[in-house]
Amino acid sequence: MATVILFVFGVIVGSFLNVLGLRWNSGLSLGGRSFCPVCGKKLCWHELIPVLSFVFLHGRCLQCKARISYQYPMVEILTGLIFATVPYIFIPVFCIYIVIGIYDIRHKIIPNSLVYASIALSLIVPLFIVHYSFLDWLAGPILFSFFALVWLISRGKAMGFGDAKLGLSVGLLLGAALGFSAVVLAFWVGAAIGITYMIFSPKKITIKSEMPFAPFIIFGSWLALILNLDLLHVSFF
Numbered sequence: 206m207a208t209v210i211l212f213v214f215g216v217i218v219g220s221f222l223n224v225l226g227l228r229w230n231s232g233l234s235l236g237g238r239s240f241c242p243v244c245g246k247k248l249c250w251h252e253l254i255p256v257l258s259f260v261f262l263h264g265r266c267l268q269c270k271a272r273i274s275y276q277y278p279m280v281e282i283l284t285g286l287i288f289a290t291v292p293y294i295f296i297p298v299f300c301i302y303i304v305i306g307i308y309d310i311r312h313k314i315i316p317n318s319l320v321y322a323s324i325a326l327s328l329i330v331p332l333f334i335v336h337y338s339f340l341d342w343l344a345g346p347i348l349f350s351f352f353a354l355v356w357l358i359s360r361g362k363a364m365g366f367g368d369a370k371l372g373l374s375v376g377l378l379l380g381a382a383l384g385f386s387a388v389v390l391a392f393w394v395g396a397a398i399g400i401t402y403m404i405f406s407p408k409k410i411t412i413k414s415e416m417p418f419a420p421f422i423i424f425g426s427w428l429a430l431i432l433n434l435d436l437l438h439v440s441f442f
């Protein structure tokens with residue numbers, strides 16, 4: 206029962222994170238009623254129910270019938286799942302991660318304000334975790350150095366410097382075993398989706414086509430955390 210309540214609460218929070226991710230740094234105020242981006246119609250209460258409104262309106266605006274992005278219900282459901290599965294203490298950081306993910310998909314960049322906020326929280330959360338070793342404290346700087354190196358060598362083409370800062374946050378938050386697993390997963394899932402996209406996309410794209418990487422790091426972090434993964438067998442050291 207608690208899981209269901211957490212899921213529903215997460216779905217509602219997810220609809221706010223959607224708005225944050227879309228309006229962050231856009232000049233639009235973060236408060237104020239949501240509106241249709243095509244016709245500008247302000248949404249009334251029955252159009253604002255997370256997930257359900259999307260289903261009942263068949264994914265279209267009530268007034269102009271423009272298609273509503275699948276991003277809305279997907280982020281809402283994902284946030285619900287995250288709320289229902291991660292330990293409570295991790296929820297605030299993952300909320301910031303979700304906004305970072307949305308922003309990175311839309312703008313191919315990670316806002317400093319958000320990633321610094323997540324780093325600050327990632328320094329606090331481990332204080333509440335019992336088994337957090339010296340190596341765990343090093344995981345953040347190690348992941349930061351790793352991504353920074355990829356950024357340097359590829360001259361910013363393979364990875365942005367924002368990914369290095371996000372790596373620092375994830376390493377600090379999850380420690381060595383989970384943090385390294387998160388990044389390994391991010392590369393696996395990223396490669397799988399990248400290759401699928403290259404094969405099936407109608408447009409001619411190459412491996413160099415810019416792909417936002419933050420969503421994969423975040424997805425990997427979630428999986429590593431809830432499955433308690435240690436893909437690099439760090440616990441043996």
Ligand SMILES: [Zn+2]
Nearest residue numbers: 241244266269
């Ligand atoms: Zn409309």
